[in-house]
Amino acid sequence: MEDLTYRLPQQRVVNTAIPGPRSVELDARRGDNCARALQPGLPAYITDGDGGVLQDVDGNSFIDFASGIAVTSVGASNPAVAxxxxxxxxxxxxxxxxxxxxxxxxxxxxxxxxxxxxxxxxxxxxxxxxxxxxxxxxxxxxxxxxxxxxxxxxxxxxxxxxxxxxxxxxxxxxxxxxxxxxxxxxxxxxxxxxxxxxxxxxxxxxxxxxxxxxxxxxxxxxxxxxxxxxxxxxxxxxxxxxxxxxxxxxxxxxxxxxxxxxxxxxxxxxxxxxxxxxxxxxxxxxxxxxxxxxxxxxxxxxxxxxxxxxxxxxxxxxxxxxxxxxxxxxxxxxxxxLDLCSRAREIEAIIREELEPLVETGVVAEVRGRGAMVAIELVNSAGDPDPELTAKVAAACKQQGVLILTCGLDGNVIRLLPPLVIPEDLLREGLQILAAEITAE
Known part of the structure; x- marks a missing residue:
């Protein structure tokens, strides 16, 4: 994919345990003041974002495979939008x-x-x-x-x-x-x-x-x-x-x-x-x-x-x-x-290149979707939905600085929604961490 210009370094950084100490403090305040139903999926509190990364209050930098649930397609702080x-x-x-x-x-x-x-x-x-x-x-x-x-x-x-x-x-x-x-x-x-x-x-x-x-x-x-x-x-x-x-x-x-x-x-x-x-x-x-x-x-x-x-x-x-x-x-x-429609198709090709080999393991039933809206469905040895593995993989990825989302009525689908402006090296790094967590189980 063509390189773009970014304000923040496009790199994954994990300086602390996730969540870090400042995020722990903020989450305690959330528990005291916000409705209990408002439970964030990522326990780290974000202060900045650009391209394919989100930075938290403890200096960690996450690879963003969520885009605010497909909202920040042009980046979380796109200069033209700002x-x-x-x-x-x-x-x-x-x-x-x-x-x-x-x-x-x-x-x-x-x-x-x-x-x-x-x-x-x-x-x-x-x-x-x-x-x-x-x-x-x-x-x-x-x-x-x-x-x-x-x-x-x-x-x-x-x-x-x-x-x-x-x-x-x-x-x-x-x-x-x-x-x-x-x-x-x-x-x-x-x-x-x-x-x-x-x-x-x-x-x-x-x-x-x-x-x-x-x-x-x-x-x-x-x-x-x-x-x-x-x-x-x-x-x-x-x-x-x-x-x-x-x-x-x-x-x-x-x-x-x-x-x-x-x-x-x-x-x-x-x-x-x-x-x-x-x-x-x-x-x-x-x-x-x-x-x-x-x-x-x-x-x-x-x-x-x-x-x-x-x-x-x-x-x-x-x-x-x-x-x-x-x-x-x-x-x-x-x-x-930026011709982001074409870039979305390039993102799909990279996701499939990195993840489709996992279908041969029997753990991944299918890689599906289009463009930068792709999912992998995880199953157990009997071919049934495996929500426990899915939750475990998602949590492990977050600990390593990769933000992913899960979905599906059975809770066994990992969905990938990276910003359309994510750089290729960062995209591949996050996918390889995800693949390693799946095959490690």
Whole structure:
């Protein structure tokens, strides 16, 4: 990969036990003052980040394979994004677009209408979080169709609000003990090639049979799906599965909603994961990498669908905040200037080169995903999910200065989300540490 310019040294440094003494002090303060549910996965407290590294309060430097869960794709302190934030904040930190509008909001909408898939007139609404975007996509679809039911999928993750928590598949920690869930959300089987051994066409027939027999298209407002499932395990559906669902939606007046909150904005090697199979979703949700580190989200879709809700029914106090709009434009421009779509594909090739040999050990069942959104699924000698090994490997990597995330309903998937600007040497070093921990068990 081409070398880029960085502010911080792109090297792993472990000066103390993890966590170090200052992080231990800060974590004690967290325990005393923050809600117990807010339990960080990394016990080290971060003070700086750049390129592919995160530095903590004790002088340790971690290889970042998380990107703030696919948020800091252009780096945690990209200079262009930082300049855009500083410049914007000197003029407007906030006004609320619905009260006193500003150009940046319109610019982000124009950009998303341009880069999202689909050769048809589009419009966009901006929000603050991914869950907000999903909730509003459902609201827009229900308003447009006059129908109520929402179809979601096994292994899905869409957020932690009441509606999106209901749409999310995993019970613990997201739903257990929380209370009543939202009505009219129905879950159906998806496509998990490693486990169901079905082609895309076969998986689609199974899914659509369930919808037709148990839900009914006449009562279904929308079908919401991630093109690559995130928290569910970076599950990449078999080829042909998503196009078949899109075709069914068009034939049955069901709004086809693609959740690109984690997979979009160059993460998978194209602007959107939908592009890999030529999908043209009716509505597409974005967030995470869209803001370059600042909170912003969006729903973009067919103009006739987006224009159906009445005035005042969409929005939010912080929706499309002016500083976040400025960083969004800067992040998108950085993706273009640095050709980060191509770099994501190079990252995938390196990950596969380093990790695919582990499939021969029998511990790694599969390396899957696209671009810089790749996962490895760990299994035991019987071929069953091995969450204990996965947790052990993740903890060992963190102790050695490599931040990785786990996912999957069985807790046996390691997901890799490095910044798209990570240097090759650092990427390979982190992957080799991960591989050594897996084979050491």
């Amino acid at each position: 300049r855009a934030a500083a410049e914007a904040a000197q003029h407007l930190t906030h006004t609320c677009f619905l009260n006193a509008p500003y150009e940046g909001f319109v610019q982000v909408c124009e950009t998303l209408n341009e880069i999202t898939p689909g050769d048809f007139p589009k419009k966009t609404a901006l929000f603050s979080t991914g869950a907000e975007a999903i909730e509003n996509a459902v609201k827009i679809a229900r308003n447009y169709t006059g129908k109520n039911r929402v179809v979601v999928f096994d292994d899905a993750f869409h957020g932690r609000t009441n509606l999106t928590m209901t749409m999310t598949a995993k019970n613990k920690p997201y739903k257990a003990g929380i209370g009543s869930l939202a009505p009219d959300v129905i879950r159906v089987p998806g496509s998990y090639p490693l486990r169901d051994h079905l082609s895309g066409a076969e998986a689609a027939r199974r899914t659509l049979r369930v919808i037709d027999q148990q839900i009914g298209a006449e009562d279904t407002a929308c079908l919401v799906i991630e093109p690559i499932q995130g928290e569910g395990g970076f599950i990449q559906p078999a080829e042909g599965f998503l196009p078949a669902l899109q075709k069914w939606c068009r034939e049955n007046n069901v709004v086809f909603v693609i959740d690109e909150i984690q997979a979009g904005i160059a993460r998978t090697g194209q602007w959107f994961a939908s592009c890999h199979e030529g999908l043209e979703p009716d509505l597409i949700t974005t967030a995470k990498g869209l803001g370059g580190g600042m909170p912003i989200s969006a729903v973009t879709g067919r103009a006739e669908i987006m224009d159906n809700p009445p005035q005042g029914s969409l929005g939010g106090t912080y929706a499309g905040n002016p500083v976040a709009c400025a960083t969004s434009q800067a992040a998108i421009e950085q993706i273009r200037e």
